[in-house]
Amino acid sequence: MRIDVLTTLPEMFRGPLDESILLRARQSGQVEIRLVNLRDYTHDRHKKTDDEQFGGGDGMVMKAEPILEALDALSADSPGPCEILFTSPQGERFDHAMAMQLSRVGHLVIVCGHYKGIDERAIQLSGGREVSIGDYILTGGELPAMVVIDAVVRLLPGVVGSYASVEEDSFYQGLLDCPRYTRPQEVRGVNVPEVLLSGHHAEIEKWRRQQAEERTRLRRPDLWEAFLRRRHAEREP
Ligand SMILES: C[S@@+](CC[C@H](N)C(=O)[O-])C[C@H]1O[C@@H](n2cnc3c(N)ncnc32)[C@H](O)[C@@H]1O
Secondary structure, three states: OOOEEEEEEEHHHHHHHHHHHHHHHHHHOOOOEEEEHHHHHHOOOOOOOOEEEEOOOEEEEEHHHHHHHHHHHHHOOOOOOOEEEEEEEEEEEEHHHHHHHOOOOOOEEEEEOOOOEEOHHHHHHOOOOOOOOOOOOOOEEEHHHHHHHHHHOOOOOOOOHHHHHHHHHOOOOOOOOOOOOHHHHEEEEEEOOOOHOOOOOOHHHHHHHHHHHHHHHOOOHHHHHHHHHHHHHHOOO
8 A cells, every 4th residue: 555645744754654563564565655745846935835815814724736736746656546635624534434445545645734724726626535533623634644544554454463453443343342451460459350361262252242342332322323233234134
């Protein structure tokens, strides 16, 4: 998979892309991530990527042309069809289903906004999709881009050692994960549930499943309802 990130702050990505699973995925060639500096697509002396708003008001707006020029250059050099994402609090909410869908895209381009946002024409003319990571406002699109990259890359086959472990995590099967424990057996008087020490794999699986269902029902009634609806539909003849 290839991911291009259009940003005015490429240095922000250095830490997250250079550690742990993302670093290994890049080193093994499972993902190629390129940081494209939008200033390289400006034509003025000051390399301006933003300007004042038409209509007046506080805050600058990111200019359309550097973004469109960068997108043109990337699509000319694309290994195949690409999907363009604009980070925006007004976009579709990013979730597990979207991460799964994006993990099947060969070439992803993520545009990071700043200030008051991006000139609407960049979104309109590129045919990109606006994506939000939640109902709150961040200062820029770099952190949302990193969230999307991390969630998508870990779903690529082979990136996390065991895919079975990915499938057990919250949301994959429409449920939250069960509680997890490690050594020591007792911490400040609290013991690990007995069944986990039994060595009885079928009983352990049953307990984990019950815990996952109970947690989902209590903590996320929305997910639980959707899970029950899906299970019911699957059981219908
Ligand atoms: C200060 S925000 C602009 C907010 C915009 N005026 C609005 O109210 O919708 C600057 C940039 O940060 C990014 N951003 C902020 N919050 C975000 C979120 N929740 N999800 C995705 N991107 C976000 C976007 O790229 C956005 O253009």
